Amino acid sequence: MLNLRALRLVLLALPFLLLPNSAIRAQEAATDIPAAIQAMGEASLKELQQIVADLAATGSDSVVPALTALGAGNLYLDETSGTVLIERGSTYLDPISGEPVELGADADLSKIRVNNGLRRDIAAALAGMTLMSDNPSRRLTAAQGFLANPDPANIPLLDEAIAAETDANVLKAMQAARAVTILGDGEQSVEDRQAAVPLVASGAGRNALTILNSALNGAPEELVPTIHSAIAGLEQERAIWGALQNVWFGLSLGSVLLLAAIGLAITFGVMGVINMAHGEMVMLGAYTTFIVQLVIRQNFPGLLDYSLLIALPCAFLVTGAIGVGIERGIIRWLYGRPLETLLATWGLSLILQQTVRSIFGPTNQMVIAPTWMAGSTEFFGLSITYGRFWIVIFALIVFFMLLLILNRTPLGLQMRAVTQNRRMASAMGIRTPFVDAMTFGLGSGIAGLAGVALTQIDNISPNLGQNYIIDSFMVVVFGGVGNLWGTLVGALTLGVANKFLEPYAGAVLGKILILVLIILFIQRRPRGLFALKGRAVEQ
């Protein structure tokens, strides 16, 4: 497969044939390294490509810091003095010696910029130079670089590195890189390439399928069945992991639905109140997080990573207080009149949205993800993003805490009593107005907690609540009113169903199909999955 990238790599690798061991100091008569690095300051993208190739060809360790900095975007040109510097934090280093450099008072720094192609070239060049480094993690990165940019000319280099390698992880990576290179090289014998196929399938990780598929192009006849069977095996594995991945996506979507809906399930269950302002409680929780992070950023920047954790009790208290206020102020007067409650809470949601819009403006606000919530990890064949993972854990914690409150505390006992039979509970001496206020406060507080979690997934805008109110009602109706387990099962089922439909029907149609399915389900079981039973509940 001829492409520009292959040509560039061949050009880059040619010098390696002459200098297999990069520990040998390169003949610097060929390229004046300091001059080349200086030339990077004013070079165009095409010229930079040439300079990178020249520097890589020297094989000298002295160019590694400069090339690493260039690829990472840390190489700067001081326009006034014309020198090229490496940035590390707030200090600037000389690119060759690594010594800190004093900047003049009138230093005008501009970043030396690269594009994707240059970044690939630099990665390939660095891989070649750091393969024999003393640092095992650098050797590992180099081996992975060789895996990503296989080049037959590097095989002798890899052979040498494998013979000298002591670290098991790095050895495995180097062997995988070597197998990938051999497989892709038309010059190698068929037996060697056939032996390489299983190594590639097992050692190349997520890219194994890509590599095997591209190796299929132009592979000789004898090799094709081996590659095909390896691909078939990998694809079967991938199908299974793909289904599990969908389940994981469904669980994480379901956990978001759970957080949003569980507060509604409680208020709806205990009081029979349709609270259309529930979405706004979620939105207020998100805005509380934004304010908390703003305060922390200005006054306690060291705590930024914990801002979400600090925001949790704040959001709970704020939205809980507002919930109690709503109940005492509006809902209390409208008991037994569901339509009026619906209208009143709908109007309240509009008021809350506009209030937030007037205070914070209509545009979105940004909450920074803490470092422990960014990125992802591989769990066997699954790719799990940290943000989603912590949200699932959080949703389960909230759920079990609520279960605890409802089943083990006096307040919970009173709530359950009022749900089952309000008049009897009142006759037994339970202060139903107090229970109502506390229930509404609790439901709204949980919604606030959901808002904190949602800052990591969705945009924070005054309309945030509108996106979740429909989903919350869907979950509550499907799962059964007043029953926490119903909400849990309902939310997770809906999430998983949505995610399994999405690859086939697309995001838009998937949502529609879920709604249609719920409507059909309600025809059979009007009270939802886990309906409450009892004489008083029927009313």
Next chain:
Amino acid sequence: MKNFSAKSALLAAALAGSVSLAAVPVMAQDDTIKVGILHSLSGTMAISETTLKDTMLFLIEQQNAKGGVMGKMLEPVVVDIASDWPLAAELARQLIEVDEVDAVFGCWTSVCRKSVLPVFEELNSLLFYPVQYEGEESQRNVFYTGASPNQQAIPAVDYLMNEEGVERWVLAGTDYVYPQTTNKILEQYLLDKGVAAEDIMINYTPFGHSDWQTIVSDIKAFGSAGKKTAVVSTINGDANVPFYRELGNQGVMAEDIPVVAFSVGEEELSGFDTTPLVGHLAAWNYFMSVDTPENEEFIAAWQDFIGSEDRVTNDPMEAHMIGFNLWVAAVEKAGTTDADAVIDAIVGLETPNLTGGVAKMLPNHHITKPVLIGEIQDDGQFFVVWETEDLVPGDAWSDYLPESKMLEADWTAPINCGNYNTETETCGSAM
């Protein structure tokens, strides 16, 4: 019944009061020329459109400082279409009939433009539309100062094909007319270039979509077939934020699967930590990072007006500037703000753009623009990695679709038609 009539009278009074409040400050009709600003200041598109409203206010203030137009001061009339497309049509009608504006600068999404088109045709007013769009349209009352597909989408695909060697394509867009038409054009273009149908994956998501897990995972899977894969994104509005966040979280690096976006600019990236996005691309006709004296002057004046050095400039802002300058020039040339006179006067007029070239209003109501491809940097700015040597004239009817390649738009005499069929030499039915 007494109660009923008193209540309804109160209601009517309240309604009337609120409608009149929605109209703008009273000033004597003859002293000012009113300019309508029709953008979303709330809802999912507010992230993109709020700054365009501010740009128009800035341009009007600058023009007034130069003495206004024909000696009269300009007066802005701002309405919020709230990302609600039927509302946009109502408010457009209100601007033209009630506020009596002489020109309207507005809209971002194509669905907004399509919704307000009938209003501008019926009331014969002028709309200056500043955003890149899907083409397949040329209306007499509309001036398209944003890019048509041959000024943005096609050059971007060419760049990926030639410079990055992309062979597999994911066309991801929001579910409305602009991404769907653009993807139709791009799919045909790719098929014509020899890309196999199974190497093209198309998907659509609703406005404001926030759960991108499955789609990003599908993109990764699609990209593992051994050929270089790229994503062409026509995702609009704040759905881009969770999309890019998910790309970063799932480790989709620009060196492996580059994403080129057509509706993501400096404004959408401001306030967002773009470190995981470095290397992803956007195709526009202007970037804030372009180093010309005109651009430096514009940025300095803009940041001075808005009172903040954190505010960025972007392509639709430049398009508004070009459209506004062309309108002012046309009004002064015609000697009147009358719509027909301006439409006749404006074709052929030129005004400098901010990248060192000149924007000329063509007979099809599009302008000439350069094409720039930029990579996202870690400060939310773009680094230009490729640009056209010359200005590209906007082509309203795509040459790649069989139903539109024979159509030309020409609003000058003698043709005076938006969809003139060059084969049958007749003017087709109105769009």
